[in-house]
Amino acid sequence: TTLQTRTKPNIVDRPVPRGKSEVGLSAFCFLFSSMVQYLQTGVNSISDLEGKLSEAGYGIGVRMLEIVIYRDRSCKREIRVVPMLSLVKETLWKSMFGKAADSLERASDKDSEYMIHDREPLVNTYISVPKDFGNLNCASFVAGIIHGVLDSADFPCHVSAHSNPMGSEARTTYLVKFTEEVMERERRMTG
Amino acid sequence: SFYIVGKKDNPLYEYTPSQKKEDLNLLQQNQFFVHAALDMVDEEIWKTNSMYLKTVDKFNDKVISAYVTASHIRFMLLHEGKSEESVKSFFLEVHELYIKIMTNPLCDLDAPIVSPAFDTKVRAAARKYFQ
Numbered sequence: 001t002t003l004q005t006r007t008k009p010n011i012v013d014r015p016v017p018r019g020k021s022e023v024g025l026s027a028f029c030f031l032f033s034s035m036v037q038y039l040q041t042g043v044n045s046i047s048d049l050e051g052k053l054s055e056a057g058y059g060i061g062v063r064m065l066e067i068v069i070y071r072d073r074s075c076k077r078e079i080r081v082v083p084m085l086s087l088v089k090e091t092l093w094k095s096m097f098g099k100a101a102d103s104l105e106r107a108s109d110k111d112s113e114y115m116i117h118d119r120e121p122l123v124n125t126y127i128s129v130p131k132d133f134g135n136l137n138c139a140s141f142v143a144g145i146i147h148g149v150l151d152s153a154d155f156p157c158h159v160s161a162h163s164n165p166m167g168s169e170a171r172t173t174y175l176v177k178f179t180e181e182v183m184e185r186e187r188r189m190t191g
Numbered sequence: 192s193f194y195i196v197g198k199k200d201n202p203l204y205e206y207t208p209s210q211k212k213e214d215l216n217l218l219q220q221n222q223f224f225v226h227a228a229l230d231m232v233d234e235e236i237w238k239t240n241s242m243y244l245k246t247v248d249k250f251n252d253k254v255i256s257a258y259v260t261a262s263h264i265r266f267m268l269l270h271e272g273k274s275e276e277s278v279k280s281f282f283l284e285v286h287e288l289y290i291k292i293m294t295n296p297l298c299d300l301d302a303p304i305v306s307p308a309f310d311t312k313v314r315a316a317a318r319k320y321f322q
Binding site: 010011012013014016059060062063065066067069070075076077078079152153154185189 | 236239240241243259261262263287288292293308309
């Protein structure tokens, strides 16, 4: 009798997944908390930990950008700041969290700073931060994803996650600070 | 000749259909033309929302068509006047292949693409649209 081996088709022969699959929240949170604990070893400060979380999210952002736009079937890129941020707030958020982010606003005093608000960031669902960890926000991971998306589309920026809890809501604000290079290009494109 | 150019202007993939010994100088010349055309591509990127940029540069009898993905990876095709439709279709097919390769979390996005399956599929696409 001959042994039958089933050859797995190569990734290039398989269709790009349509993105309708979901993962259990507890499974995801378990994995996320393991990642946070893993990254804690070998860091000396809160900002280092947030930095590592952010780094972990960056590569995901680059890949999500390609996938999300491909699935949109529009073959269109965004080249202006506001439409790009709307893509993040709406399309990217829906793809990752099942719903759009709560709001997008521009800082009142600086036109290079924008904020994306999320009332209940999914990644922080089961995260409790002890008092000695200060203002650590594990949603720095999501900030890293946003950074990856914007950076790879040539909108260099700094993205940070800030907690501003309101009542019982664990609100997080993602602050996006674009570089002068981006603002100059925006001005040229408008003027 | 088809090239995929990375974020650092480094070639991630290269395919030239016929390779005879005397074409070696031509190959280097082609690479030079494509590299010089990158500046034109970078200008065009900010003028339109499209990924397909059509013809971005011309050299003698050769023409360079370009395509930019969402994460600004540039596809460059150096050819002698193929139809826009076939060039665009080729780019679209390679884009899908590129996505399949790059979504691998272990894939280094700045490193050359070495997958033989990817290479086979790109060559097949070239045969499909350019023959």
